[in-house]
Amino acid sequence: MRFxxxxxxxxxxxxxxxxxxxPLEEWQDDRLLEVVHRGISRHVVRFVEVDGKVYALKEIDERLAxxxxxxxxxxxxxxxxxxxxLGVCVERPPVDGVVQDAVLVTRFLDYSMSYRYVFSHGHTAQPTDQLVDAMVELLVRLHLAGLFWGDCSLSNTxxxxxxxxxxxxxxxxxxxELHPSLSEGKRWFDIEYAAERVGGELFDLQYGGLLPEDVDPVEIAAELPRRYxxxxxELTREELLRPDEQRYRVAERVDRINELGFDVDEIELITTDDGVRLRVHTQVAEAGRHRNQLFVLTGLQVTENQARRLLNDLRSYRGYLEQxxxxxxxxxxxxxxxxxxxxDRVMALVPEDLADRLEPAEVFHEILEHRWFLSEQAGxxxxTTAAAKSYITRILPQTPSTLTVLPGADAPGIDPSADAPTG
Structure with missing residues (x-):
């Protein structure tokens, strides 16, 4: 074998x-885990915990792996x-004369969920809109980077x-497939395929009684290309500017792109007979201005949206300290x-048996939202401390777990025979 x-x-x-x-499906090992929010995969997928980290192992044709x-x-x-x-294991020995597939190893994405788990466990009040928006943003980022997905669906996300x-x-x-840039034809193949798959997956949820009654799978499928x-x-269009409006229009465009959760990589101004054309090259990577700033100031590694929220609280706290x-x-x-x-003081209040519900930065964000709600009620x-105690006592225990559990643990609504995506 080769690793x-x-x-x-x-x-x-x-x-x-x-x-x-x-063969992966026959493994017997104490380090194997069951995932409470496992999705559906056409391959055999198992999860293991080694040295405190969780990995997903997918058995797949060696060339594809x-x-x-x-x-x-x-x-x-x-x-x-x-x-x-993380890696791949290839050239595995045959079993009963049959050549074995390779095994691809990825790091488990902590606190992540399949779309079925989102709907069945009520992690959000508007799961359909938020899932579609998240899918659209993901596709746009991938396409800006030159990636043709070819198999875009809720199941593969x-x-x-x-x-x-x-x-x-x-x-x-x-x-x-990764290309220097994508043609419009490849982009729209991805979009149309995604709309078709998402519609089918929502129909499947509807059949299982997991889809809200007011959600129409056909409407959502048609909405995805429009939102995309x-x-x-908004991210790629050219604008024609007059000389006297260049400065504020450029700043306005950059601010708008930042509001959408993207960063600007490069700005290009081209002088033409009609005026100045503005081209903005959007950064293809996951936006990171706020995330990097928070890490420098606090050492916390969080997502961009979480960082933006936590930085606002940090600035408010700084003002309080100065006063x-x-x-x-x-x-x-x-x-x-x-x-x-x-x-850290708030996180220390979270009991160990509730630590698997949400990642720490998300818990802190929720507490800030709860603080606003309680403050509105109290006038x-x-x-923060009082809000944290209230949230941890009243709300966090009702939040479904988003981490893994050991085999045999109670995982309602999950089909133990279903394979999971390599996340």
Whole structure:
């Protein structure tokens, strides 16, 4: 057998003792896990926990496994929203004279959910709209990067709560192709195929009684291309500017792109007989201005939406400190104090048996929302600590788990025989 792994190699070392010479579906090992929100896959997929980390293992044709391994690695280096690949095991020995497929290893996307789990466990009040919006944004990011997916669907996507919205991540890249840029024909093949698959998947949910009665799968399928085109046009269209409006119109366009959750990579102004043409090149990677800023100030690694929300609270806390102490507080000092006196103190209130419900940054965002609600009711600011205690007592216990469970644990609504995507 041959193992090919991406660094750091230490992550792969603990996996080497697994029974790689046996068919994946026959593995018996104490490190195997069941995932409560597993989706559906046409391949055998198993999950293992090694050294405190969870990995997804997918048995697949060796040629496709090598190809998907390389492509997922490229997407990760580009900062794209996709599962992170660790390695691939190839040239496995035959079993009863039959050549075995390769096994692709990806890192499990913590706190992520399949679309079925989102609908069946009520993680959001408007699951259909949020899932479609997340899918559209994911497709636009991939297409801006030159990626033709070829198999876009809700089943091949994982979703993760993100400061009141939902983020989407590519899971299955077997049919994907990476190009310098995509033709309009390839883009629209992806869009039309996605609309068809999403419509079918929603009909399947409707048949299972999981779809809200007011949701029409046909309408949602038709809405996906419209939303995609609106976002694509907003990010890529050219504008004709008059000389006297260049400065504010350029700033206005950049602000609009940032509001949509994207960053600007390059701005191009072209002088023509008709005026100045503005071309904005949108950054293809997952937006990261706020995320990077929060990491520098606090050491927290979160998503862009979460970072934006937490930075707002950090700035508010800095203002409170300056008012209380009667002196300016440097941003770096405020960041360290906010982390220790607000974020870490609140997270310490979460009991261990509730730590699997949402990732810490999402819990803190929810507490800030709860604080606003309680303050509105009380007619005064109730404070973060009081809001945290109320949220942890009344709301968090009702939130479904989004992490893995050991085999045999109660996982309502899940078909144990169903395979899961490699997320």
């Amino acid at each position: 090919i792994f991406r660094p750091p190699a230490a992550h792969a070392a603990g996996l080497l003792s697994l029974p790689w010479d046996e 090598r190809r998907e391994y390389r492509l997922l690695g490229q997407l990760e280096s580009m900062g794209m929203p996709a599962v992170s690949v 994982l979703f993760r709560p993100d400061a009141g919205s939902i983020g989407a991540y590519l899971v299955d890249a077997e049919t994907a 085109q609106a976002l694509w046009d 209380k102490e009667g002196r300016p507080v440097p941003e770096t000092v405020a960041g360290h104090r906010w982390r220790a006196e607000q974020f 005064k600011d109730v404070g």
